[in-house]
Amino acid sequence: MRSFTFQNPTKLIFGKDKISSLAHEIDKNKKIMITFGGGSVKKNGVYDQVKQALQGFSTVEFWGIEPNPSIETLRKAITLGKAENIDFLLAVGGGSVLDGTKLIASAIPSQYDGWDLVIGKHPIEKILPFATVLTLPATGSEMNAGAVISKHETQEKFAFTATHPQFSILDPTVTFSLPPYQIACGIADTFVHVIEQYLTKTNESPLMDRWAEGILQTLIEIAPKIKADTHDYDTMSTFMLSATMALNGFVAMGVTQDWCTHMIGHELTALHGIAHGETLAIVLPGTMTVLKEQKAGKIRQLGERVFNIKQADPQDAITQTIAQTETFFRSLGLKTRLSEHGIGQDTINEIEKRFTARNVCFGENQNVNGALTRKILEQVL
Amino acid sequence: MRSFTFQNPTKLIFGKDKISSLAHEIDKNKKIMITFGGGSVKKNGVYDQVKQALQGFSTVEFWGIEPNPSIETLRKAITLGKAENIDFLLAVGGGSVLDGTKLIASAIPSQYDGWDLVIGKHPIEKILPFATVLTLPATGSEMNAGAVISKHETQEKFAFTATHPQFSILDPTVTFSLPPYQIACGIADTFVHVIEQYLTKTNESPLMDRWAEGILQTLIEIAPKIKADTHDYDTMSTFMLSATMALNGFVAMGVTQDWCTHMIGHELTALHGIAHGETLAIVLPGTMTVLKEQKAGKIRQLGERVFNIKQADPQDAITQTIAQTETFFRSLGLKTRLSEHGIGQDTINEIEKRFTARNVCFGENQNVNGALTRKILEQVL
Numbered sequence: 089m090r091s092f093t094f095q096n097p098t099k100l101i102f103g104k105d106k107i108s109s110l111a112h113e114i115d116k117n118k119k120i121m122i123t124f125g126g127g128s129v130k131k132n133g134v135y136d137q138v139k140q141a142l143q144g145f146s147t148v149e150f151w152g153i154e155p156n157p158s159i160e161t162l163r164k165a166i167t168l169g170k171a172e173n174i175d176f177l178l179a180v181g182g183g184s185v186l187d188g189t190k191l192i193a194s195a196i197p198s199q200y201d202g203w204d205l206v207i208g209k210h211p212i213e214k215i216l217p218f219a220t221v222l223t224l225p226a227t228g229s230e231m232n233a234g235a236v237i238s239k240h241e242t243q244e245k246f247a248f249t250a251t252h253p254q255f256s257i258l259d260p261t262v263t264f265s266l267p268p269y270q271i272a273c274g275i276a277d278t279f280v281h282v283i284e285q286y287l288t289k290t291n292e293s294p295l296m297d298r299w300a301e302g303i304l305q306t307l308i309e310i311a312p313k314i315k316a317d318t319h320d321y322d323t324m325s326t327f328m329l330s331a332t333m334a335l336n337g338f339v340a341m342g343v344t345q346d347w348c349t350h351m352i353g354h355e356l357t358a359l360h361g362i363a364h365g366e367t368l369a370i371v372l373p374g375t376m377t378v379l380k381e382q383k384a385g386k387i388r389q390l391g392e393r394v395f396n397i398k399q400a401d402p403q404d405a406i407t408q409t410i411a412q413t414e415t416f417f418r419s420l421g422l423k424t425r426l427s428e429h430g431i432g433q434d435t436i437n438e439i440e441k442r443f444t445a446r447n448v449c450f451g452e453n454q455n456v457n458g459a460l461t462r463k464i465l466e467q468v469l
Numbered sequence: 470m471r472s473f474t475f476q477n478p479t480k481l482i483f484g485k486d487k488i489s490s491l492a493h494e495i496d497k498n499k500k501i502m503i504t505f506g507g508g509s510v511k512k513n514g515v516y517d518q519v520k521q522a523l524q525g526f527s528t529v530e531f532w533g534i535e536p537n538p539s540i541e542t543l544r545k546a547i548t549l550g551k552a553e554n555i556d557f558l559l560a561v562g563g564g565s566v567l568d569g570t571k572l573i574a575s576a577i578p579s580q581y582d583g584w585d586l587v588i589g590k591h592p593i594e595k596i597l598p599f600a601t602v603l604t605l606p607a608t609g610s611e612m613n614a615g616a617v618i619s620k621h622e623t624q625e626k627f628a629f630t631a632t633h634p635q636f637s638i639l640d641p642t643v644t645f646s647l648p649p650y651q652i653a654c655g656i657a658d659t660f661v662h663v664i665e666q667y668l669t670k671t672n673e674s675p676l677m678d679r680w681a682e683g684i685l686q687t688l689i690e691i692a693p694k695i696k697a698d699t700h701d702y703d704t705m706s707t708f709m710l711s712a713t714m715a716l717n718g719f720v721a722m723g724v725t726q727d728w729c730t731h732m733i734g735h736e737l738t739a740l741h742g743i744a745h746g747e748t749l750a751i752v753l754p755g756t757m758t759v760l761k762e763q764k765a766g767k768i769r770q771l772g773e774r775v776f777n778i779k780q781a782d783p784q785d786a787i788t789q790t791i792a793q794t795e796t797f798f799r800s801l802g803l804k805t806r807l808s809e810h811g812i813g814q815d816t817i818n819e820i821e822k823r824f825t826a827r828n829v830c831f832g833e834n835q836n837v838n839g840a841l842t843r844k845i846l847e848q849v850l
């Protein structure tokens with residue numbers, strides 16, 4: 089087992105009607121900026137519940153944080169936050185609103201431009217306290233310190249580390265009205281978060297393996313139930329809890345991580361605007377195929393324990409596990425091939441060029457560079 | 470899924486040679502009381518590593534916190550802590566030293582006697598910050614807020630809630646020299662911690678079920694390996710991580726809990742001094758047998774997923790799962806019957822009398838009272 093340090097101080101407040109507890113969790117003396125996405129929270133009642141809970145608090149609203157939050161949009165929120173002397177942020181929305189808010193919280197106390205904080209040109213010195221009301225299970229942002237920000241100007245998308253939310257409120261009933269495509273992307277995102285922390289080396293942390301497999305098994309179990317009925321409280325609760333547990337460090341103790349599928353997926357979103365979850369459904373089968381020797385032990389373990397594949401021939405078992413993974417994504421209704429999005433060699437050339445220029449080396453063996461990324465993407469044309 | 474609030478801020482520092490990181494984790498201005506058990510840390514090198522790391526810090530040592538820490542011993546530490554104006558505590562030892570230190574940290578700032586804080590006669594108003602260096606994986610005390618304290622005078626043992634350690638250092642190499650009996654008790658304790666949060670109602674939180682089963686599967690997998698070799702770093706790391714994860718709230722989200730086996734076990738320790746882990750190995754098969762109808766669904770799930778029992782007949786499957794549970798404890802080298810400790814009806818009478826006087830009702834259905842406890846104990850005579 090690898091040595092590790094783990095700490096996750098976020099308070100998770102989980103259950104129906106929990107949005108009302110906002111009033112007890114935030115200091116009344118704070119000047120709060122509430123951040124939102126495009127307005128779905130006005131239709132599903134979340135906005136009204138938040139406003140009701142925060143009656144008597146001093147609040148400013150910022151609307152319009154888009155999917156794959158852009159620095160261009162977030163700069164407006166940062167300017168507003170500085171002008172209004174905001175000292176607490178409440179993100180109400182999905183992973184994009186949460187991620188964007190992590191940058192706003194980091195940039196309001198800073199003299200530097202937000203993008204410089206994302207790319208690490210200047211360090212984040214202070215972060216305003218913030219909390220979240222989650223409306224879309226997927227990114228895990230509600231219980232981790234990370235965020236991913238896009239820059240439209242240069243078609244770039246980068247991850248950075250801020251800090252953990254003070255608390256996050258997860259009311260499963262707010263997911264009932266989500267569009268099926270967003271749910272499918274959320275399930276795929278959750279699945280691949282686990283895979284990035286699991287499908288690397290064998291026997292590093294047997295308990296973490298079991299927990300990672302437990303999330304994957306649960307997702308496979310609930311996916312068809314969610315497709316049949318997005319209004320079942322217990323099923324949607326399990327989906328919401330799984331998404332949070334997939335990327336809060338709980339399955340990462342003592343193991344080597346990968347993240348090459350995410351890094352490649354970010355490029356597809358940056359260049360073509362494909363939803364994050366769907367980019368992962370495309371890239372992962374390619375990653376598994378190209379790295380099937382390096383990942384052989386874990387792919388077989390995944391096949392045996394999660395997909396119940398008991399092949400005598402190891403190569404057959406590996407092939408079948410990769411096929412089952414793609415089949416799972418397709419069962420969610422997601423596309424798994426670049427050509428289905430009209431993407432071809434031009435994009436592969438551009439991503440290879442970018443990765444080579446940045447001199448990247450992703451993955452558990454730090455061997456996924458521009459050239460290997462080309463191979464991965466050519467597998468899933 | 471039940472609604473819940475989860476928060477666990479403890480920083481876990483895990484790995485070989487991590488004791489040296491003490492120096493970076495504690496404020497140099499603090500006056501530290503270091504608490505110890507009986508002296509094994511002087512033999513295994515832990516004491517030297519702690520002293521080395523804390524060179525230049527202002528420290529006071531308190532020695533002699535015994536297994537099942539007693540208020541009689543802890544009062545001496547509390548008096549010393551007040552006299553020395555201690556404002557930080559570092560527990561170096563197993564669960565008993567950690568639990569005792571939680572009471573010391575709660576009682577130094579209090580005007581009331583420590584026992585009154587344990588039994589809730591007076592509230593805990595302030596707790597000194599504390600941290601731990603764990604030497605015996607078992608209780609989970611290194612990453613939770615709970616503690617159990619005994620009172621020799623009245624042969625009583627009660628649990629109370631303090632707060633989480635600021636940080637805990639877990640170096641698996643310190644477990645290499647543990648006596649086999651202590652390890653066996655630690656495995657049994659870990660196993661039953663999970664069972665108390667799992668073997669209740671079905672389908673409340675499918676992901677938590679998987680995670681609970683993951684710990685149980687891991688324990689069953691590593692137990693014979695530990696028996697064969699207590700010096701294998703990876704195996705002992707997995708044991709240490711499993712013990713911490715079994716009682717830090719990570720498998721408790723959204724589920725109903727039981728804890729009757731622990732409550733009954735505490736009485737056996739209070740009255741006869743039997744090691745905590747071994748009391749659980751005695752009581753659990755009795756609890757499962759007496760409550761086999763109430764717990765039928767979960768016992769079958771345990772049998773199927775953890776012990777790989779695939780009986781067509783449900784009653785056979787239940788009987789076999791209970792038998793396998795007892796077999797597992799015996800494979801650790803633990804006794805599982807009261808008579809093996811020379812305990813008979815007198816003790817059962819006394820425990821029934823105590824529970825009836827206290828008007829207790831333990832378990833997921835709050836139906837384990839004095840009379841039902843008698844039935845449980847008579848099963849395991």
